[in-house]
Amino acid sequence: MEGEIWRVIYREYGSTGIALSVIGFGGMRFENQDDLDGSAELVLQAYENGINYFDTAPLYGKSEKIFGIAFKEMKKTRKERPFFVSTKTLQEDPTKVREDLEKSLKKMDFDYIDFYHVWAILTPDAYQRRKAKNVLREFERLKEEGLIRHICVSTHMTGEDIGDMLRDYPFEGVLLGYSAMNFAYRDHGVATAALLKRGVVVMNPLGGGIIPNHSDRFDFVRTQENETVVEGALRFLINDPRITVALVGFANQKQLAEAISAVEGFKPISSEQIENIKSGLNRSFDKLCTSCRYCDYCPVEIPLPQLMESYNHLELNSDxxxxxxxxxxxxxxxxxxxARCIDCGLCETLCTQKLPIRERLKIVQQEIFRRKNKSDAGTGCC
Ligand code: SF4
Ligand code: SF4
Incomplete structure (x- = not known):
């Protein structure tokens, strides 16, 4: 199901029958969270422009509270203009899962959450652990009780691991990081989700701010004259029918307007242009890791794809x-x-970009130790 209503395109989330706007509102980057009413106004403006998917989480500062203020107003028109709410829990103890949900319901003043996520599955072990601790069973109970409508999962695993997880459990949808910068890393997960008819919401569609902050180097995402790199990067995702929603963490009105404009001016992108975008990473960044994961065979199990992708953020001066x-x-x-590296050189032989992985590993390590106690940690996750 796909159609155009208001100013946004809508797509069905998996096989739920629910039509979601292809641009969703991620509530993790409000410019000034202390300005509750001003931030809620931004949410309302998104709703007025046809955005109907709103994603938050208990650890996004005052996000749930801000959404709660906006939702109070939006509830007045929910019947004729439905909207859908997503939030999450990190808890591994079923009792605490329920407590988290109750807190979220209270903060946003709802009787149920539309899309409730098992939050931030980082490894297959972490997935198995939550399963073994009956987290999924608790989600099923919450659904039976009508407190949640759909059981979903958010993850930063590789595409292959995501595929395995989706085959293992019938999550109705998955939230994962995917953009013109790292599509190779999770493409298999997106393909598996589409094959199994699960919803796909992509976070970090602008590479955590890297794409707009380096518009000259990401020029290759533009396929139309006069479009910005943000529009180009969002249209790259919108063009992919496997993706239900691209979740943008809006900070202000300008960003909201740019995302709406990306949808309004969307024209299908040819497969040739898509290939051109995909190869653009290599052309524009001969020194950047493309997340292809060919180096993921380190004999001492150093997580090289993850560390090399993190190196990109150093290279691009990301915060x-x-x-x-x-x-x-x-x-x-x-x-x-x-320190674990035994200098075998295998990773560099395998690297598609012929990157000096060993040298970068040392730099990344130094920077981790140098910066770990400084607070660049914050909202860049999604
Ligand atoms: S050179 Fe070091 S990092 Fe690379 S594969 Fe060998 S042990 Fe792993
Ligand atoms: S370091 Fe090289 S092989 Fe490894 S993920 Fe990046 S580009 Fe691919």
Whole structure:
């Protein structure tokens, strides 16, 4: 099901029958969270423009509270203009899962949550652990009780691991990081989700701010004259029918307007143009890791794809390097990965970009130790 209503395109989330706007509102980057009413106004404006998917989480600062203020107003028109709410829990103890849900319901003043996520599955072990601790069973109970409508999962795992997880459990949808910058890393997960008819919401569609902050180097995402790189990067995702929603963490009205304009001016992108975008990463960044994961065979199990992707953030002067390593990839900031290297050189032989992985590993390690106690950790995860 796909159609155009208001100013946004809508797509069905998996096989739920629910039509969601292809641009969703991610509530993790409000410019000034202390301005509750001003932030809620931004949410209302998104709703007025046809956005109907709103994603938050208990650890996004005052996000649930801000959404709660906006939802109070939006509830007045929910019948004729439905909207859908997504939130999450990190808890591994079923009792605490329920407590988290109750808190979210209270903060946003709802009787149920539309899309409730098992939050931030970083590794297959972490998935198995939550399963073994009956987290999924608790989600099923909450659904039976009508407190949640759909059981979903959010993850930063590789595409292959995501595929395995979706085959293992009938999550109705998955939330994962995917953009013109790292599509190779999770493409298999997106393909599996589409095959199994699960919803796909992509977070970090602008590479955690890297794409707009380096518009000259991401020029290759533009397929129309006069479009911005933000529009180009969003249209790259909108063009992919496997993706239900691209979740943008809006900070202000300008960003909202740009995303709406990306949808309004959307024209199908040819497969040739898509291939051109995909190869653009290599052309524009001969020194950047493309997340292809060919190096993921380190004999001492150093998580090279994750560390090399984090190196990109150093290379592009991103503020979110530590967030990337710790929060996004779930890697320990205490471990000395570089010290484990036995200098076999296999990774560099395998690297599609012929990157100096060993040298970068040392730099990444130094930066982890140097920055770990400084607070660049924050909202760059999604
Ligand atoms: S050179 Fe070091 S990092 Fe690369 S594969 Fe060998 S042990 Fe792993
Ligand atoms: S093989 Fe090279 S480009 Fe691919 S993930 Fe590893 S470091 Fe990155």
């Amino acid at each position: 979110y390097f530590i967030t990337r390593v710790g929060l996004h990839w779930g890697l320990s900031l205490e471990e000395d990965y570089a």
